[in-house]
Amino acid sequence: MFGNGLSYSEQGAEAAPELVQEAAPTTTPSAPAAFGLFSSDTKKNEDLKQMLESSKDSAKLDAMKRIVGMIAKGKNASELFPAVVKNVASKNIEIKKLVYVYLMRYAEEQQDLALLSISTFQRALKDPNQLIRASALRVLSSIRVPIIVPIMMLAIKEASSDLSPYVRKNAAHAIQKLYSLDPEQKEMLIEVIEKLLKDRSTLVAGSVVMAFEEVCPDRIDLIHKNYRKLCNLLVDVEEWGQVVIIHMLTRYARTQFVSPWKNDEVVEEYSENNFYESDEEQKEKDRKVKNTYTMDPDHRLLLRNTKPLLQSRNAAVVMAVAQLYWHSAPKSEAGIVSKSLVRLLRSNREVQYIVLQNIATMSIQRKGMFEPYMKSFYVRSTDPTMIKTLKLEILTNLANEANISTLLREFQTYVKSQDKQFAAATIQAIGRCATNITEVTDTCLNGLVCLLSNRDEIVVAESVVVIKKLLQTQPAHHGEIIKHMAKLLDNITVPVARASILWLIGEYCERVPKIAPDVLRKTAKTFTNEDDLVKLQILNLGTKLYLTNSKQTKLLTQYVLNLGKYDQSYDIRDRTRFIRQLIVPNEKSGALSKYAKKIFLAQKPAPLLESPFKDRDHFQLGTLSHTLNSRATGYLELSDWPEVAPDPSVRNVDVAESAKEWTGILGKTKKEKPAEKFYSESEEEEDESASTGSSESESGSESEKEDKEEGSSDDSSGSSSSEASSDSESESKESAAKKTSRAAAENDSENIKRKAKGISKESSTSGSSDTESISSEESSSDSKSESDSKSDFESGKSRSPASSKKEEKPVQDRKVPNKQDVYLLDLDDFCPVTTPVAVPTAAVLSPSVTADLEGLSLSSSSVIDVTTQVSVPTKTHELLHRMSGKGLAAHYHFSRQPGIFGDRMVSVQVTVTNTTDQKIENIHIKEKKLPPGMRMHEFNPIEYLEPAGSITVSMGIDFCDSTQMASFQLCTKDDRFDVNIQPPVGELLLPVTMSEKDFKKEQGMLTGMNETSTTIAVAPQNSTRLVIIERIVKAANLGVVPSGHDNILRFAAKTVHSGSLMLVTVEMKESSTAQLIINTEKTVIGSVLLRELKPVLSQG
Amino acid sequence: MRPHKHKMIHSLFLINCSGDIFLEKHWKSVVSQSVCDYFFEAQEKAIDVENVPPVISTPHHYLISIYRDKIFFVSVIQTEVPPLFVIEFLHRVADTFQDYFGECSETAIKDNVVIVYELLEEMLDNGFPLATESNILKELIKPPTILRSVVNSITGSSNVGDTLPTGQLSNIPWRRAGVKYTNNEAYFDVIEEIDAIIDKSGSTVFAEIQGVIDSCIKLSGMPDLSLSFMNPRLLDDVSFHPCIRFKRWESERVLSFIPPDGNFRLISYRVSSQNLVAIPVYVKHVISFKENSSSGRFDVTIGPKQNMGKTIEGVVMTVHMPKAVLNMNLTATQGSYTFDPVTKVLTWDVGKITPQKLPNLKGIVNLQSGAPKPEENPSLNIQFKIQQLAISGLKVNRLDMYGEKYKPFKGVKYITKAGKFQVRT
Secondary structure, three states, X not given: OOOOOHHHHHHHHHHOHHHHHHOOOOOOOOHHHHOOHHHHHHHHHHHHHHHHHOOOHHHHHHHHHHHHHHHHOOOOOHHHHHHHHHHHHOOOHHHHHHXXXXXXXXXXXXXXXXXXXXXXXXXXXXOOOHHHHHHHHHHHHHOOOHHHHHHHHHXXXXXXXXXXXXXXXXXXXXXXXXXXXXXXXXXXXXHHHHHHHOOOOHHHHHHHHHHHHHHOOOOOHHHHXXXXXXXXXXXXXXXXXXXXXXXXXXXXXXXXXXXXXXXXXXXXXXXXXXXXXOOHHHHHHHHHHHHOOOOOHHHXXXXXXXXXXXXXXXXXXHHHHHHHHHHHOOOOOHHHHHHHHHHHOOOOHHHHHHHHHHHHHHHHHOHHHHHHHHHHHOOOOOOOHHHHHHHHHHHXXXXXXXXXXXXXXXXXXXXXXXXXXXXXXXXXXXXXXXXXXXXXXXXXXXXXXXXXXXXXXXXXXXXXXXXXXXXXXXXXXXXXXXXXXXXXXXXXXXXXXXXXXXHHHHHOOOOOOOHHHHHHHHHHHHHHHOOHHHHHHHHHHHHHHHHHOHHHHHHHHHHHHHHHHOOOOHHHHHHHHHHHHXXXXXXXXXXXXXXXXXXXXXXXXXXXXXXXXXXXXXXXXXXXXXXXOOOOOOOOOOOOOOOOOOOHHHHOOOHHHHHXXXXXXXXXXXXXXXXXXXXXXXXXXXXXXXXXXXXXXXXXXXXXXXXXXXXXXXXXXXXXXXXXXXXHHHHHHHHHHHHHHHHHHHHHHHHHHHHXXXXXXXXXXXXXXXXXXXXXXXXXXXXXXXXXXXXXXXXHHOOOHHHOOOXXXXXXXXXXXXXXXXXXXXXXXXXXXXXXXXXXXXXXXXXXXXXXXXXXXHHXXXXXXXXXXXXXXXXXXXXXXXXXXXXXXEEEEEXXXXXXXXXXXXXXXXXXXXXXXXXXXXXXXXEEEOOOOOEEEOOOOEEEEOOOOEEEEEEEEEOOOOOOOXXXXXXXXXXXEEEEEOOOHHHHEEEEEOOHHHHXXXXXXXXXXXXXXXXXXXXHHHOOHHHHHHHHHHHOOOEEEOOOOXXXXXXXXXXXXXXXXXXXXXXXXXXXXXXEEEEEOOHHHHHHHHHXXXXXXXXX | OOOOOOOOEEEEEEEEOOOOEEEEEEOOOOXXXXXXXXXXXXXXXXXXXXXXXXXXXXXXXXEEEEEEOOEEEEEEEOOOOOHHHHHHHHHHHHHHHHHHHOOOOHHHHHHOHHHHHHHXXXXXXXXXXXXXXXXXXXXXXXXXXXXXXXXXXXXXXXXXXXXXXXXXXXXXXOOOOOOOOOOOEEEEEEEEEEEEEEOOOOOEEEEEEEEEEEEEEEOOOOOEEEEEEOOHHHEEEEEEOOOEOHHHHHHHOXXXXXXXXXXXXXXXXXXXXXXXXXXXXXXXXXXXEOOOOOEEEEEEEEEXXXXXXXXXXXXXXXXXXXXXXXXXXXXEOOOEEEEEOOOOEEEEEEEOOEOOEOOEEEEEEEEOOOOOOOOOOOOEEEEEEEEOOOXXXXXXXXXXXXXXXXOOEEEEEEEEEEEEEEEOO
16 A cells, blocks of 8 residues: 555655645545545645644644554645644644654654654653653653663663663553563563562562563573562453463463372362362362372462462453463362353354364363353354364363263254255264264264265265265174165266265275276266266275276276376376376286285275364464464463473562661561552562561561461461351452552652652661561461461551551550561561551441551542652661770661651651770660650660671650750760751641642641741752652651642651641742742741751752 | 564554555554565465454464454564463453444544554563553543534544543543542443253253443442341352452452543452252244155244242344355244345344244245255344343342442342353244
């Protein structure tokens, strides 16, 4: 067509100028079809160019719409490139989008011009709006211009650390694009993939696995550490990602686990009951004991976590799970997929087609799986033929002694079908049943013989062919049928059928000695008019008769051979010459002719009637290759199970490594992060509890449970899941987890952001601090013990810190002894996570629902919740200089974790370093000199600090919402040093989330005296929204309030001690000034904060 | 290094029934339209559109296609991919068009080509699905309305949303944020379909009940709903909208979910096959063709059977008559019939069945002279509807809403229909 016919339009311009007038502009893009093809395009383009140059957005938009219309029709619009590309920086977002559409289509053809647009995308990559960042990356990476590869690489790297998971998802997509543009980048891209595989966002998971499959499917080692995480978050990944991940994990399972089939043969045949009974796992266990096969718990995890996806509405997901079970589950379990596959048969014809193909392959190997659903494969007259034949195929595979009579009755209906192609297929099917099930061979044969008198020739012909095959299996009794068929020869014209009859008569000519020569006589007469196929069989018949009954047929045969000698087909001439040499004795004929009879009338093996799907099983089910029955490009062979399982510990997250990180933060108290709850890395938790024996009184039963599970594969989990109560618990957990994933995403991105800034220590500590009581539930998601689920539930609550204000003390008390217990392991700070717990007041709701709602209410209800900190300041303050501290140095910074020691305390992290060359012992706090009202929660004494050692501990100080210093003494065994901590006012706050509406409402109540404001000249580099947010939340612990207005930024917090609201508004004005407004009843702090925020914005 | 091929969907062509390619979209470098020639070839080989194979292999590409609403969606694939993945996605595209334009027709697509392009751009990135949830798409790209297109043309404003839908980032990707209604309503339609094959003698060869619950939810904020049934054990096999909490169903047989906004399919289910299926209608039929005569007899009566005392309405019978049939001279005691001599399809629109006077269609079938008597009698395909009845007996027990304070208006409607209901004669 003229898809790339640039020359056409130019040509057209010269050739037909007179048509130009006709091409009046029209708003509907489809209209051009009506006009002269070439000329009108050119004219239109002129006019489009003008519109694109226009100053009005509406004209430009109109032009772009028409251009997109042209692209959609496959017309060439490439000459407009210069005019279009100018608009890439348009402010109008729709124009911009359409320009993007255009660029993606033509950039490859006009590389030089395309480069003009690159800077725009580079700018857009830094845009505060994640949508714009994402789409800039999308377009940039879709411009297939090799010269920008380095820019793309950079953009991908940056985007992979973006705060927004949506942008990171796009980064994963861009990896594949860059790889196909320049495979040289593979190594660098693998690094990005490795990083994104660690991403905990469900949004990213599917896309990065896709990239993995595309770029480095052989790097299975990258998966190990992420395997359990992927299994655990699979249910929450979007459906397309699920398909990709399941396919990848299927390959993974086949390389990393041993075959569950080896000792399985005994129970090969599937019995339905096995799968729907609750004691399924129990049985399995028994069997395992017998066979000494133990499934790797990770293998079980995969099977267990994919099973719910059989309920997906997406056929591709269901099929993916089905093939996973087929290729990697114990044979006795694969049966659970049949019901879901049968369900898919209600879907549209394309889905039916693929699913039926796969069922056809499965049903050959394991009839039992689908036998209970046999009637679902009954054919309707309205089914398309391709569906009918597939159903028939499956029915034939399912046939056995028990159901054959029912099936044959059904087949009888099909034979009469108006769809003759299908009727013929049915006859074949009957033939197959007849050979496979000896009980019915005779019945089938009789039935087929009846069909020989059918009116329809196709039916008769097919019957003949099938009967021929059947007779070969037991020719002894069937002289009558052969006679009957000989008579048919007078009427039947279908070559295959005629050939079959002739072959039969020839082969069994001794059983019909009278008829056979007569048949030869008749066919000799018609020889010249027969089809080649039939001619060959006439020659065959003649030969065989010549050998057995030469007296009667010698002349006839010679006549036929003469005809054959001069036949037009060389094949027939060849055959004639060959036969003549063999059977007609003459001086030249060699020794072979003696054996002619043996050669021609040898006992021939009966043909096997087999399913065309028989050899498809070497392709992975659900693949394109399986559907086509040939290897598609890029098909990855499913490897055989390894003889010996590769080291399963590779999937554990490195204990030593994590421990190292943890020791560095001794005494640092943890605030539990909802983020990690969701994607909790169970392995981490398992290792932790197992190896350290971390024995918090509360978690005792839990870790025990885990140990057990680790040891005995997780069969136990299956059995315990049958209890309704524990199930419901688990549900509440799961949903709670779901609900918090939003917070998770934020938090998560926060981590990444910090990492990007190179504050690796901070991020690694918070990164590893994640999973606490949480993760146990993920790892043993079915086996919820009471305590387990309870603790989880609590932790779910603690996520809404607004409600977690009360009953702080008792919990704290309980903590103290525990800490001592595990002190040596430095892991104590992992225990207190469940500390600040209060049952929420919404008692009307069931616990599970409440848990669900916690996360949800954030955006919609007017509850004001304390959120996790938005940013952690990196700035550290000096507490004690090493010179004045005799070699002991101390720094502190504000970790912005709410309420660890008490809801009114600000948490401070103190890092103590020993710069001497001797051990410093017993570092502790004494002689607190606090202003009235202020309180302090000291850190636990540090027993000793090795030379050059450093340790970080946490303490809490209640500053009473004032900026007064907290003075105390830092003591060692021998010395005392006076130190003090003075908080910046921004650290006296806790961020809260609220809706814009609530913000305005609250602001309305805090006017007059309670409002302070000032105008600031904003430094130019601070003029974007994102930068301002970043700088402000860094300076003060404020929560960002979503704002509907681009120029207004809102932040909210409350003071730590009294909980008074602190509302900050930044209103961007023209000429780089901004209005900063603070509303609070704590006017003193308010004005101090105002003073502190000013330089934040005005300075670079 | 092996030549790198692009996975997933490379290009998409939309082709109408007369073989015109009326839209093309490429997600990577352009694939020439000529690739569709292989498709046309396969189409020619197939007896009818229904039989065009969904997967076609060509020398350099693979074509995976679906047929929807008289349009072929032909996607071009370069490497191994699960075919269902592509098929399912293409149907999702067609669903989206239907959702946006009210119909998925060639005209609608051509008229909205820019929106179509924008949608395709959002739905697929580099051939991999990006945003396919209707709630999300509608936030990104507003569906056309007459009013909006007028406003847009005056103000030059756009159909494209400029903020990222919050759903993309939240844990509930199927629901958009900030939903507000003055009337809060939640409607559930329990729709059951009876699939059946009835043999010549009137006995049931195969019957089963398939059901769906379609919902129309217009609730403000973030409602959290629980729907429970009186008899959930009836549901043998269920497939869920992603919003449903699977574990909760597993343990309590309660549907617990935060719904998407608007219309969506909550679940589809199959009723356990142990339960006997009530067949609400019976058909008495005499269809016969005389040997050596060019005519035949046709006499069909439809009557109510196990209809639970409800009225059977919307009854329509369609019959694909044998090719030899030239025309039919029939009289209907009720409703009207048409016979299309080209497709040989007889349609009898019966309407409501009144037990007092059973509808009957009777008359003469004229065959082409000289044609042999048809081998087989045609099957009768029956459609019907029964309001206020779920034939399986499934009943919604209660609907509870958490998370929002207002009182929503709730409604449940039951309806039973014939699915693939076929009577062999």
